[in-house]
Amino acid sequence: MPFQSILFDDVPAPPDLESRPQPDCFPDLNLDQVVASVTRGRDEYRLAPFFNVSIHDLRLIEYRHEVLRDLEDRALLERIGAFAGGMRAMRAAVAQADRLRYPLQKQRWHLEAARIYCDAVASLSGDLAASTAASRGLQAFRAYLDGYVASPAFTSLRDDTADVAGRLADVRYCLHIRGARIRVTRYDDEPDYSAEVLEAFDKFKRAAPRDYRFTFSAGAEMNHVEAAVLDRVARLHPDVFTALAGYAREHRAFVDPTIRRFDREIQFYMACREYVTHLAGMGLSFCYPQVSDRSKTVHVRDAFDVALADRLARDGGAVVTNDADLSGRERILVVSGPNQGGKTTFARMFGQLHWLASLGWPVPGTEARLFLFDRLYTHFEREEDLENLSGRFENDLRRIRAILDEATPDSIVVLNESFSGTTTDDALLIGRRVMEEIIRRDMLCVSVTFLDELSAMGEATVSMVSGVDAHDAARRTFKVVRRPADGRAYAWAIAEKYGLTYRDITARLAP
Amino acid sequence: MKALLMHRDRDFDPDADLPPNAQDLTQDLELDILLAAMSGGDPFLLGVARSAVLVGVQDPGVIVYRQRILADCLQQPEVVRELYAIAEEAVLREKKIWAGVFGDRYPEGLLHRSVQVLQLFVTLLRRIRGIADERAGAFASEGFRAFFAMIEHELDDAYIASIENHLRRLEFRDGLLISAELGAGNKGTQYVLRGAVRRRQGWKDRILPDRSGFVYQLPDRDEAGFRALSELRDRGLALVAIALSQSTDHILSFFTMLRTELGFYVACLNLHDRLAAAGGPVVFPEVSAGAPVLTGRGLYDPCLSLETAGPVVGNDVAADGRRLVMVTGANRGGKSTFLRSIGLAQLMLQCGMFVAAEQFRADVCDGVFTHFAREEDESMTSGRFDEELGRMRGIVGQVGRGSLVLLNESFASTNEREGSEIAGQIVRALVDSGVKVCYVTHLFDLARAFHGQPSLRALFLRAERLDDGTRTFRLVEGDPLPTSFGEDVYRQVFGETIAASTLPDVAMRLAAPDAERRRTAEPSADGLCA
Known part of the structure; x- marks a missing residue:
């Protein structure tokens, strides 16, 4: 089979490749x-x-x-x-x-x-x-x-x-311009008068003369005078221009x-190399993932959210890397912890890793074992649904339902603060149900939630907590680490929001 | 072509950055009076004089180079002023030549203007040649001899004639002949202006009518077509237009430089005339480098002389080998004037001028700095002290080893002990670092402390006060005395004696007005003029 495509080898590209919409x-x-x-x-x-x-x-x-x-x-x-x-x-x-x-x-x-x-x-x-x-x-x-x-x-x-x-290239001609008349002739070794003048005035040339530069119309178009001149040049050189016309017909x-x-x-690859090199300049690593379509083991070291890293590369700021592991029967990473602690970033990272791997791209991180999914679903809180709580909750449920209707055991789902639009009791109830369904289907999942309870639903779930500094509760590390959820980090976050941390209060009450 | 009348090997730059302390120098040394006399009211000369005086040179060779040129100028003032007038005419008339209808944004317009400018310049260069032919023999300095030799060498008759021939040809009476090649998209490119083949005597340089080829005749009233034609002409003329413009730039820069550099000497002539009229002697100083040298006889403040239009008291100083001169003594005894005369002499020496003295020698310094007590903000004593320290920080940030620092009643705005301590640290550090310091002060603690340090090798001068309280406005060598005779002044002003206990305070307060003496008192009434 002769060479066809550097992207698809001999596999036919999807017929709807050009028209396929961006994935949800x-x-x-x-x-x-x-x-x-x-x-x-x-x-x-x-x-x-x-x-x-x-x-x-x-x-x-x-x-x-x-x-x-x-x-x-x-x-x-x-x-x-x-x-x-x-x-x-x-x-x-x-x-x-x-x-x-x-x-x-x-x-x-x-x-x-x-x-x-x-x-x-x-x-x-x-x-x-x-x-x-x-x-x-x-x-x-x-x-x-x-x-x-x-x-x-x-x-x-x-x-x-x-x-x-x-x-x-060998064609040379002369223009004799006098008044409104141009005579076009073959060039006949007439001497260069500019050179003569330049030589005569060379004595007055300074070491660093002012740079006079004239901008002539640089466009490709000709005006009618130029065209008239060209026409006469062609008449002076009929053989050359006949050859040009013949060439144009033959090699259309x-x-x-x-x-x-x-x-x-x-260019798909060139863009990839350029992008990876650009982020490598920030000290970030990419690696070729080991991809499996059978084992659901996930093992990632020093990965990051590519979109965030890209933005930080422009705006300045350090990128925090994270690890993720699912082994044995583990399938779901349940991420809890303080707001703005890097939970959503972590969830995005997990989704990005898998999608990029499925493109044949290198992925962020120093090591990566990833699963070759069939479909990747996300369920993120939608801002446009904020007008009323019940509507939003219902909408959440419909979207989850649609996902679960389509998903197979080889699908991946990323849930971000799903069901926050209701009471804690309701959220817990529905959250458990959905999690149980995901577990039952043996799907890979990341779930960002404020419900600690969801992080301990048996051997399939792994609890991860977005970290805070051990010495300074108000400082986020943006590290998401494997640790049982204890609810304290969340309390700290609220305390900080109201300026009621230990440090705030002691500072205010200091003598 | 370069004038090279300020440096052997390079142009003088009248727009060089002034040193950061230019403002302080101007204010403290009352430079504006000197510069005004140099300029004779001409703003251009004022600018040149300001730059030359404030941006001095450190190379004694350059200083002597200028001194000799200036000596020639003093011998041949009318020739120098005539050369200056030609250069001035070139610069002023060039500005008035317009590019005409084409505008100088286009080669044809630029060329048109350049030809006119060059015609003007060639006429003026011929006049300079004439002066060189007739008067060069009267000049002895290296600088002027090189200048006249350059003029004769660069502008020989044959060359001027060939330039004039080109200026005629460049009017293109026979039209333009331009060659071209086919560039991108078959558009013409590589346009080169061509001269016709010279075939016959008499037809030389003319474009011969050529009946070959094909003709395109532009219809009348085809405005776009005439614009296009004009652009074709411009493409052919671009190189020549650029060459001629660069030539006019060069000759203009020669005239500009000649005007600037001669301007300095004309300004010196102006000052010389004014001081001579006031009866103030001038002398070319001896200049050295390396060891500290400061010796003068009859050294006076030329600004004071200019202002009073009469001769003023001069001082003698012999401080060779010393880095510190401490001046103490009577208020209004001529101390500040003395300090100014040293600063002005140093600045004038370093730009190659004569100085206001009967005799003077000094080593070159890499900067003159003044720290004079200022009047502003008198109400807030602590504010004044801050201001003084701020200025001193600025000075210390700029001085180099081999600078000259003139201190006038510095740190008198705080109490004497504190002021002495601070000043002592600063002065000691400066002197030990190789900086020359002249310090006019009432700080007796400081003066006494320095007196007790022979390693400083300080020279102590005192404003002379006769026993009856009369001031001679002369400085004499003498150990510091514990009083500044403020009481004398107080008595003169208030007509009564003050209690001994309040003396130091009053002395302090009266110290500052000393710097402002000439604005507040009438010098002649003081017996200031000899």
């Missing part, structure tokens, strides 16, 4: 922000659809990991970047040709586009041949490219382009579809 969980997990940040500056490649498709094929995930590992070679990354730059310049030249009015200009821009394309393809072919790329994907593409570059389709394009471009469409597809899809 993206806003809750802030993955929409991550995608926006990753794809920034790459709009023309329309990368967002690739993030919407989680892969359920371990072999394909490995295929992507291999390509990403190849691209850890900075030199290779730069070469592919140069190829992408060439392809962008080629498209810009084509667009320029389309926009312009005068045929002699359109033809020249078309020629220029083809020249750039030939250069970019030939360079990439040479660069890949010289590289040590070991991934199945890049090896297959290299073989494809070798074949293409040797094919008559490419060689004739390249040779014709060079020939016509060379002849155009010149871009190979497989190369066009590669140019787009490789």
Whole structure:
């Protein structure tokens, strides 16, 4: 099977790839922000659809990991970047040709586009041949490219382009402007008068002369005077311009579809490398996760919320990393603790880790074993539902119901303060029911809750508490640690909110 | 082309940053009076003089270089003033030449203007050449000899003629010939202005009518077309326009620099004339570097002389090898005047001027700093002390080893013991660090303490007071005395004797007005003028 896709190998991409909507969980997990940040500056490649498709094929995930590992070679990354730059310049030249009015200009821009394309393809072919790329994907593409570059389709394009471009570059002409009349003639070795003047006045040149610079209209368009001149230049050089016109007819469409597809899809990896390198600059690690579609063991070290880290990288601030573990019969991480203690961040992190892993991306952290889910659900408190409590509670229940209707034992669900829109008794009752259902189905889950009771529902649940400083109850560490929920941290948070912590009171009562 | 009349090897920069203490120096040394005399009312000369005096040089070689040029100027004042007038004319007339309808944002307009400016400059350069031809022999200084040699070398007749020829050709009576190539999208690029092949005598430099090729005739009233044509012309002319503008810039900068640098000497001539009229002698100082040197005979405050338009009392000082001069003694005895005369002499020495003395020598210093008691905020004593300490912190932050610091009644705004202690620490630290200090003070504790430290090698001067209480406004060498004779002044003002117990306080309060003497009392009535 010849090479088809650097993203999907020989697996057909989902037919609805381009039209598939963003998954519901993206806003809750802030993955929409991550995608926006990753794809920034790459709009023309329309990368967002690739993030919407989680892969359920371990072999394909490995295929992507291999390509990403190849691209850890900075030199290779730069070469592919140069190829992408060439392809962008080629498209810009084509667009320029389309926009312009005068045929002699359109033809020249078309020629220029083809020249750039030939250069970019030939360079990439040479660069890949010289590289040590070991991934199945890049090896297959290299073989494809070798074949293409040797094919008559490419060689004739390249040779014709060079020939016509060379002849155009040799054209020189003179304009004699007097009053309203321009006479266009062949250039006949007339001496350079500027040089003569420059030499005569050289004595008056200062060491650091003022930099006079004139900006002439730099647009690609010609005015009618320029066009009239060009027309006369063409009449002075009929052979050259006949060749240009013939070239334009012969090589109307010149871009190979497989190369066009590669140019787009490789950007998914380029964006990934760039993003990971950017966050690595803050001392944060990414790793290739060990992904399983059978074991529900989760083991993560030093992970973080990617969206938050990205924002802190811009605004400044330290990123707190967290660990997460589920082993044996454990399936559910129940997170409680003070508000603004990092609970939601932790829950998002858990969801992000799994989604990114399902894209064949590296994930935040130094080590990661993750489960290859079939679907990922989130149930976050929705602000727009705040108008009345009963409505909100009902809405919560409907959303949970919808999730549970669809979810399979291989699904993952992230619950964030679900059922807070009712009395504690009701919340506890419903919360227990939902948890029991999740446990019964053996699903992986993170549940952020203010109900301590939910953290001790048997061997499936693991209690985690967002931490506070042991010496200073008012200081959040944003560490979420495995610890039984005891309700104290929550009380501290309330005390602080009202300025009634030990420190506040002693400070106020100090003599 | 450079004038090089201030430095052997570089331009003088009249816009150089003034030292951070320029304001204090100006106020404390009453520099404005000196600068006004130098400027003769011309704001440009004022700026040049201010910069030259406040931004002195540390290299004795440069100082001597300027002294010799200035000596030439004193010999040939009318030639120097004429050269200055030519440079001034160049700078002022250039400003009035407009770019015309094209505007100088476009090459054609810029070129048009440059050609006109160059025509003006060539005329003026010819005049300078004429002066060089006739008068160069009368100048002996290295600076002027190099200047005239440069003029003769750079502006020989053949060169001026070739420039004038180009200025005529650049009017392009036969139209423009421009070559081009095909750039991106077949748009013209690499536009180069071409001269016609020189085929026949008489046709030299002219564009020959060429019947080959194809003609495009712009329709009448095609405004967009004429704009496009104009842009084509501009593309061809850009390089030449830039070269000519840079040439005019250069020649303008030469004239500007000549005006600035000669301006300094013209300002010196102005001051010389004023002081001569007032009967104040001037002398070129001897300058050295390294060991502390400070010796003067008949050293006086030129500002005082300018203000009173008459000669003033001069002082002698012999402090070679010493870093500290302590001046004590009678109020209104000429102490502050003396301090100012030292500061002004040092500044004038370091810009290459003559100084107001019969004889003077000093080593160069890397900065002159003044810390004079100020009048402001008299009501709040503690505020004044804060202000003084703040200024002193500023000074200490700027001084270097080899600076000169003039202290006038510093730290008199607190009680004597505290003031002495603080001042003692500061002065000792400065002197031990290689700073020269002249300190006019009433702080007897301090003066006595310094007197008891022979390692300081301080020179002690005292305002002379005759036994009958008369002040001579001269300073004489003498040990510090425990009173400043404030009582004399008090009696003079109030006509009565004060009780002994209140003396120190009054002395303190009267110390500050000493700095302001000339604003409050009539010098001539004091017998200030000799």
